[in-house]
Amino acid sequence: MENSGEDLRALPLHTCHADPLIRFYRFYLTFYTIAILTLFYHHILQLLSSTTVVFFCLSISLFFSNVILAVNWFSQQPFFWCPVHRCTYPERLTNKELPGLDVFICTADPYKEPPMGVVNTALSVMGYDYPVEKLSVYLSDDGGSDLTRIALSEALEFAKHWLPFCRQNNVDKRSPEAYFRSNNNYRSEHVKILYQEMKEKVENHIIKKSILKTNSAEHPSVVQVLLKTDRDLDVSGHPLPNVIYVSREKNRIFPHHFKAGALNALLRVSSLMTNAPFILTLDCDMISNDPITPRRAMCFHLDEAMAEKLAFVQFPQRFQVNKSDLYGTEFRRLHTNMLGFDGMKSPIYIGTNTFFRRRSLMSNMPVVPVPEFANEVVGATYEVNGRTKWGSTVGFRYGSLVEDFFTGYLLHCEGWESVFCNPKRAAFVGDFPITLDSVLRQGKRLSVGLTDVAFSKYCPITFGLKHCSPLLRLAYFHYSFGSIPSIPIVFYGILPQIAVVHQIQMFPNTRDPWFLLYFFMFVVSYARDLADFVLAGETAGKWWNDQRMWLVRCVTCWPVGILESFLKKMGSFSSSLSTVGFHVTSKVTQYDSDERYKLGIFDFGTASEKDSPSPYIVSLAVFATMSLVGFTVGTARALKNGKTGDFTLPLLLCGFVVVNSYPIYKAMVFRKDNGRIPWKSVQLAFFITAFIFSISSCVQL
Structure with a gap:
């Protein structure tokens, strides 16, 4: 690829152009912001009109859940404010120029x-x-x-x-x-x-x-x-x-x-x-x-x-995933968001x-x-003999389990810039865990590290004011607080299910005009997410698995990561309770696990009855079981009482979770291979589900 020509050097080595959909993104931002404000107006009306303690508690829980989700959505918008695409011309470089x-x-x-x-x-x-x-x-x-x-x-x-x-x-x-x-x-x-x-x-x-x-x-x-x-x-x-x-x-x-x-x-x-x-x-x-x-x-x-x-x-990062990216390991949202980071000259490390x-x-x-x-x-x-700058202001930075994110963040806070290069041919291809339990364990480590950054002196809200623009700090806020949306998702995985089983109305019925707002926001949000995937060249099947894995992480590894981060911050009394550590993710794969992955079959990676139940898999089974109970019992009681219109929204919510949970039900009951959920974990999940519904009955929900 040796070139003599000075003519080539007169040409640019790269080009950059803005995403052609910027105007649409900004219109969507305005439109959906109005919908969110309208939703909060309805929440306030509900709180003011509460007649029972139970209804008030449900309303206030939903209000704060939606506040967290709204903040998370708003912090994501910098990625769509000015996304850019870059093209390189490596043939214009001579060997002599290369450093x-x-x-x-x-x-x-x-x-x-x-x-x-x-x-x-x-x-x-x-x-x-x-x-x-x-x-x-x-x-x-x-x-x-x-x-x-x-x-x-x-x-x-x-x-x-x-x-x-x-x-x-x-x-x-x-x-x-x-x-x-x-x-x-x-x-x-x-x-x-x-x-x-x-x-x-x-x-x-x-x-x-x-x-x-x-x-x-x-x-x-x-x-x-x-x-x-x-x-x-x-x-x-x-x-x-x-x-x-x-x-x-x-x-x-x-x-x-x-x-x-x-x-x-x-x-x-x-x-x-x-x-x-x-x-x-x-x-x-x-x-x-x-x-x-x-x-x-x-x-x-x-x-x-x-x-x-x-x-x-x-x-x-590109991975050797199966055709539907079963565990959402390509992190397509990160690739899309990197285009927005690039528009701010600060893609993350x-x-x-x-x-x-x-x-x-x-x-x-x-x-x-x-x-x-x-x-x-x-x-x-070497680093402790008076050379304390290493890891603080020199080299890769210490202080977080996500040293990569933290290092890039601090470099940007010092005024450095970065670039995202995403050529059509993947520059690098890697391996990823192919059992769900391994994927979730890795997710917990990321959750702990990011939460550590969020609740430290390096919090993007207050740190980096000199060199980081408000948009960039908001974008870093989105990632450092990335596990926090798991809190409202946990609420949505429990409260509507309990309410519909006990026939307590917490959402507008189909005759109420407010019903259209809730339905519209859900459909538009998911349609936009699907559109982003398709425009990025991905399939609807990959999108479905990606959104399912986002929900899975929200009810398993992310809440655990938040908890462990806070336990670590509580000091010596709680340090023994926290199991935070940097665990190397195993790249070794068993033949049967590899075959299941190729066929698109979930491998829960915990089939041995001798092992203790995985907290992630048990948690997943609990939420799946609660939604199934909520959907079946709630539908039966609503039909019996002639109130299907009053409970359409929570039943749709439960039904959506049930459809997403099909692989979980299959692994709990029907599968006999080593990738199934062990019966010990299934029994524990059934017990916890029954306990939650029993407690809700005792407080007359």
């Missing part, structure tokens, strides 16, 4: 993050269409495992054959696993055999357990240069990129700050060894899917008009697929490249 690039890959546990996945990620970035003398790959092994290091060493021997093959055949998928999964031809047969041999060697180490398992909480530091550009060549005589294995020292006495601490260790090591001006951070399961991705990022970083303030270029300008993370840190000191800067005591 040095250090790639950081993070892994923590070889038994949860399989070494073959890690080495495929490393091989995919080693194969970038980028000047090899300007490319260095750092692997952070926070588990300090010999298994990971040996797997990487085996992979680097294979790389001497793989990288020339990619160049000679113009391979797009430079992860060998991904390439051989989708390509079978005679030209690749020899390389495929070499890959299988390498893979067998690595997997044999795991099966035979021939390598001593390292204590991931305590181990010495290791910095090892496995490949060096001016020393190592591939089979075609072409230089190989630098590859450095790093395992920082860990000691139980000193805090290690999880992934943020690992990234800061890589920052220090790389500054002493290669000190490239730009850094790519990658999760170990996020393979590169496009070899020209670094060039796309440099289209922004090398733009003189942006360079002074541009901290990072963020690429979206999502922890991976990010090209940083080193200066934005280490602007005040003088660096003298001395590789001999590499082991010292990854020592367990």
Whole structure:
């Protein structure tokens, strides 16, 4: 892709244009705001006309629930105020112009993050269409495992054959696993055999357990240069990129700050060894899917008009999901919202697929490249020996379980800007948990971290006033308080069901004109959400699963995350009650779980009767059962009393939840496979449901 021409450099490296639907978005904002204000007017009328304590309590609960939902909706509107789309022209960059690039890959546990996945990620970035003398790959092994290091060493021997093959055949998928999964031809047969041999060697180490398992909480530091550009060549005589294995020292006495601490260790090591001006951070399961991705990022970083303030270029996360994205793991709303963040020049940092300008993370840190000191800067005591700026004003920031969100937020508060680059061909593709319980456990960690930020001195309402616009702070407010809507959803999952069973009217009947307002707001809100998905190129099936998973998170992991965040803030008395921690999400999949996922069948991941019931699955079963009872009993009693018109809205609400809960009912009663909900959890859910309805009867609801 070498270009001589100065003519090309006279052309822009990227373009940006506003979303053509901006006018519609602003019209919708005005229209729906009027509807919300009208709804609150009706709530006030209801409160003033309350004749019983029960009706007043129901009305005030719905009022505050709708206030929270309205604030959440309003905080989402900055994303649609000025969304933008960008296009890059990487072919206009010459190799001579391209700066040095250090790639950081993070892994923590070889038994949860399989070494073959890690080495495929490393091989995919080693194969970038980028000047090899300007490319260095750092692997952070926070588990300090010999298994990971040996797997990487085996992979680097294979790389001497793989990288020339990619160049000679113009391979797009430079992860060998991904390439051989989708390509079978005679030209690749020899390389495929070499890959299988390498893979067998690595997997044999795991099966035979021939390598001593390292204590991931305590181990010495290791910095090892496995490949060096001016020393190592591939089979075609072409230089190989630098590859450095790093395992920082860990000691139980000193805090290690999880992934943020690992990234800061890589920052220090790389500054002493290669000190490239730009850094790519990658999760170990996020393979590169496009070899020209670094060039796309440099289209922004090398733009003189942006360079002074541009901290990072963020690429979206794409996952190998099934055709309907069963667990809503692609987070399409985040992709849509990133276009709005981009209009404010501040897309959030999502922890991976990010090209940083080193200066934005280490602007005040003088660096003298001395590789001999590499082991010292990854020592367990390095940050506590008077070097307290690390994690506060230097490097990746500490103080939250969502260190990625927190780091990007603080950089924006310091005046830095960012860019969202979303090319048609996915730049990176990764794996995601394929059991519901694992997905919800990850959701709880995000909920805890975001809630920590929301209720701290860094709250977006009051922090960052100097550099962040009101719209940007409102957008960050939306994410930091993102778990709070679970509170009204829990109310809506309990109160209408109880009320309709006891035939207490809490919504307008079909003869009341106010009925149309409630019905209209529900339908329009969901129609708009569906339209956003379709316009983003997704299917109605993916939208349905995404909205269902939003409801699932609202009644499971998000409330638990909020509770744990507050328990942590309460201090030593409650610290033993809180189980907050950074847990590595397992990327290991069982064959039967993988098959169920491909077929679009929910895997609740807790089928063993020996295990304690998962609180998330029990909670989910309780809400599903309550809505089923509310719909069936409420309908029967309304028909018997001739009051179907009085209870149409709560019955529609219960029916909507019942339709969403079909996979849950199936897993509770009919399924016999290992992905079902255990009978122990079903019994507990039935007991809790019966208890709630019994209590409601005692207070004469």
